[in-house]
Amino acid sequence: MKWPKHGGQPQRIRQLFSLSEEQTLLDFSANINPLGPPEAVRRLWPTLLERTLTYPDMDYSDAVEAIARHSGVMPEQVLLTNGGAEAIFLAARLLTGGTALVVHPTFAEYEQACAHYRVHVQLLIADPEQPFPEEEVMQRMEAVDGMFLCRPNNPDGTLLPRDSIIRILQSALRTNTLLIVDEAFIDFALEPSASLAPLLHEYPNLILTRSLTKMYALPGLRIGYALAGTEHIQAMAAQRLPWSVNTPAALLTPELLRDEAFAIRTRRWLREEIAWLKPRLQQMHFTMSATCTNFYLLRDSVAPSVDKLYPFLLQGGILPRHTHTFPGLRGAALRLAVRSRNENERLLERLAAWQASGSDGAGVNNQ
Ligand SMILES: Cc1ncc(COP(=O)(O)O)c(C=O)c1O
The missing domain is CATH 3.40.640.10 (Type I PLP-dependent aspartate aminotransferase-like (Major domain))
Structure with a gap:
């Protein structure tokens, strides 16, 4: 399999896994702040457009x-x-x-x-x-x-x-x-x-x-x-x-x-979201790396390989970042962005479905 070298390439992953265009994907593979962009970007956009003339x-x-x-x-x-x-x-x-x-x-x-x-x-x-x-x-x-x-x-x-x-x-x-x-x-x-x-x-x-x-x-x-x-x-x-x-x-x-307030709000959101996610992942026997930022490595402490978990998440509309192109990991973990509460809940639901399936993805509705 020719894995893409960067996250944030849903089209490439769709082709690799023959997913239909109708299948929506929540992109957990790109580590972008879900609170952004700050309000100033939209407000200033007309002026910025004009200034492109110079x-x-x-x-x-x-x-x-x-x-x-x-x-x-x-x-x-x-x-x-x-x-x-x-x-x-x-x-x-x-x-x-x-x-x-x-x-x-x-x-x-x-x-x-x-x-x-x-x-x-x-x-x-x-x-x-x-x-x-x-x-x-x-x-x-x-x-x-x-x-x-x-x-x-x-x-x-x-x-x-x-x-x-x-x-x-x-x-x-x-x-x-x-x-x-x-x-x-x-x-x-x-x-x-x-x-x-x-x-x-x-x-x-x-x-x-x-x-x-x-x-x-x-x-x-x-x-x-x-x-x-x-x-x-x-x-x-x-x-x-x-x-x-x-x-x-x-x-x-x-x-x-x-916009210092935006950065402070972001760090507060991130601290709360990690504190919310981590114990829930642990309860399901997943481990989260000791991250201090807006992404983390997820490992399944019961089944060390995540080879089947990756397509299982994809079929449930979750796009993780594979780790096949990281020397030293060779696909043994998934990298996930910390996203909004709603989206993190969707991730946890899909992980719960994975656990319920006996951690091989068999016997559950993939949609
Ligand atoms: C660790 C790291 N450094 C640098 C970059 C490059 O970021 P930029 O979009 O600002 O070029 C990335 C992008 O994914 C990154 O993950």
């Missing part, structure tokens, strides 16, 4: 200043990008011709970005159910020019402790290794001050990449940014395509970041 400001000064204020850094430490993806690619480009370490299971795009810029990738496949292999990472640092980490990590939503990051950064300073930490989901993090941005003042070998896609539910607009020391920001800016961020995206950025 080129964006080449330096994106207003957006950059808003990001700097939001992140507690100087504007010279900010680069606005076309989604978090562009920030990841520009960071990988700094390692062109060198070697990078990627600790799996994690987001696939780090390897894609490295392949694009002829960065040789070394893989470290960790067991997501065991503590992070910090010692091994530090031992392997000597041999690489850069390293990618995802925090909170996609696919399990866990947050590598700041102490651990500091030890890795110190070791990376000694070996002259660049640490690229993807904080695409950091604005959801339930732990206050989870971001590593304050460390940028001390560690010139740290680059953070972030996304506004997930929090503000705007994957089609493409807004992200990088935070780093001025030298790295200048080097990345020199490689960025002119006007890579469009006018509406640049104009919206300060508005989105100003």
Whole structure:
């Protein structure tokens, strides 16, 4: 089976599983905030449309200043990008011709970005159910020019402790290794001050990449940014395509970041929803990874394989994210977004039907 590499591709999954067009699918495979987009997007849309008649400001000064204020850094430490993806690619480009370490299971795009810029990738496949292999990472640092980490990590939503990051950064300073930490989901993090941005003042070998896609539910607009020391920001800016961020995206950025109430409401909703979901899943003998963000890995503690559960959920109108393309997981879990209460209830109903069927999906009405 040729599994798609990203979530959020219902059409592709429909074809793979020969599902009819009438079959509606609730997309639990894309991790987009169900409370978004914020009200400002609709309100400002007519103005934004008009402003597409002009080129964006080449330096994106207003957006950059808003990001700097939001992140507690100087504007010279900010680069606005076309989604978090562009920030990841520009960071990988700094390692062109060198070697990078990627600790799996994690987001696939780090390897894609490295392949694009002829960065040789070394893989470290960790067991997501065991503590992070910090010692091994530090031992392997000597041999690489850069390293990618995802925090909170996609696919399990866990947050590598700041102490651990500091030890890795110190070791990376000694070996002259660049640490690229993807904080695409950091604005959801339930732990206050989870971001590593304050460390940028001390560690010139740290680059953070972030996304506004997930929090503000705007994957089609493409807004992200990088935070780093001025030298790295200048080097990345020199490689960025002119006007890579469009006018509406640049104009919206300060508005989105100003809406602190929206972010607070989102974190409150997420905390409540996880607290509601977790015990209910446990009662049904499913486990939820120790997530601090808006997605989690689901495992069936009775039947370790989820190969049959995946099509069973699909037939019930639930689209999970398979994990076949995550090294170290090889399909042993499903990644699910935390969605609205109503939708989470639909998920639980379908999981209950799975349990009632004897965990092989037989003997229940699939509709
Ligand atoms: C961990 C992670 N980082 C970065 C991205 C890229 O996000 P963007 O849409 O902002 O390019 C994604 C998208 O799925 C992601 O999951």
